[in-house]
């Protein structure tokens with residue numbers, strides 16, 4: 001606010017500004033989709049006849065008959081089993097495993113299907129649109145007032161654990177990351193694409209900056225900011241690692257993200273760094289955390305002038321990691337004629353009957369914010385599509401775009 005940005009609703013429409021973080025939490029604990037959606041149904045006094053959860057079951061393959069899914073192969077406690085579907089098979093094993101299960105079943109790029117020793121049933125670009133938010137932290141930023149920072153040694157105490165157990169509050173429940181900023185780089189705003197585009201897309205935020213009371217050193221009094229390019233252009237690929245298996249005997253994936261494969265992605269990230277440092281080093285809010293407020297140089301990059309563009313490029317190359325928002329390996333497209341599509345807009349696997357993929361893997365591009373809420377919306381929409389297909393949809397859970405717009409107007 002001090003530098004002219006507004007505090008925004010992080011779940012509202014596309015906006016530049018700051019916001020507190022939203023969490024799926026109850027009484028200081030993270031709530032998973034299992035806890036939120038399935039557990040209440042499993043705890044109902046009269047259990048539902050159409051819901052059974054088989055924990056510890058790892059699916060390896062879809063059983064196909066004449067390009068129609070009829071069930072799955074799985075292992076439970078090491079024992080091979082099959083489950084047959086009366087209507088459809090729905091894969092929701094996530095961005096890394098749904099594509100592996102498809103490839104094991106003969107659905108995917110011909111070379112990948114051959115590599116796992118399966119017979120090709122349907123050639124589709126499974127694994128081909130892998131995307132994520134390349135992310136790196138600007139750290140360590142040392143501060144002299146330890147009470148403003150969070151570290152394991154100071155904050156995980158007996159009293160803290162007691163408070164968490166009894167009240168669900170206190171430092172044990174802290175997420176460490178406190179606030180986030182979304183903003184649009186000048187590179188995007190004034191790019192040729194932006195000027196020529198009739199859409200607002202290039203005005204949407206392309207940088208997410210998270211401010212944390214923790215820099216990474218469990219003993220230090222340091223803080224950090226984490227920068228994510230949330231509209232990356234690079235795409236990667238997932239292939240099967242045929243020399244390594246997981247517990248369920250599925251092959252593990254090899255993930256090639258191609259982060260920063262385009263020069264303009266560095267330009268965007270540089271703007272993120274300047275934004276981050278401007279707030280940390282010049283705002284009154286952060287200066288109250290106590291000088292000396294020093295960004296420590298990163299040794300491997302000191303062959304370049306500290307804080308020069310070359311230095312930051314080197315820093316980004318060394319420190320970029322996954323934003324944990326991988327998507328795209330079973331990409332949704334417009335239909336069978338779309339060469340990039342694995343599933344259609346109803347999330348049905350193209351060319352295979354009675355098989356859908358409903359998880360983050362279907363996202364055609366990574367959204368410009370975190371992926372949990374969008375994945376839940378995909379699941380809600382997928383559930384609606386299934387009910388519609390069997391004429392069981394009474395009222396949709398989804399808000400229409402008109403309702404959404406009204407919501408947006410009210411929450412400006």
Ligand SMILES: Cc1cc2nc3c(=O)[nH]c(=O)nc-3n(C[C@H](O)[C@H](O)[C@H](O)COP(=O)(O)OP(=O)(O)OC[C@H]3O[C@@H](n4cnc5c(N)ncnc54)[C@H](O)[C@@H]3O)c2cc1C
Nearest residue numbers: 057058059092093094095097324359360370371372373375
């Ligand atoms: C460390 C980390 C931190 C994250 N933090 C955030 C955050 O703060 N905010 C946010 O919005 N997003 C966050 N994300 C991203 C978010 O968790 C994912 O986008 C989201 O969970 C994707 O949902 P999904 O259903 O596609 O996959 P998943 O949540 O991965 O679900 C897949 C499920 O399939 C199961 N499975 C896998 N293989 C098999 C098999 N062979 N047989 C049977 N079952 C199988 C898995 O056990 C899992 O339960 C984070 C991700 C990670 C990894």
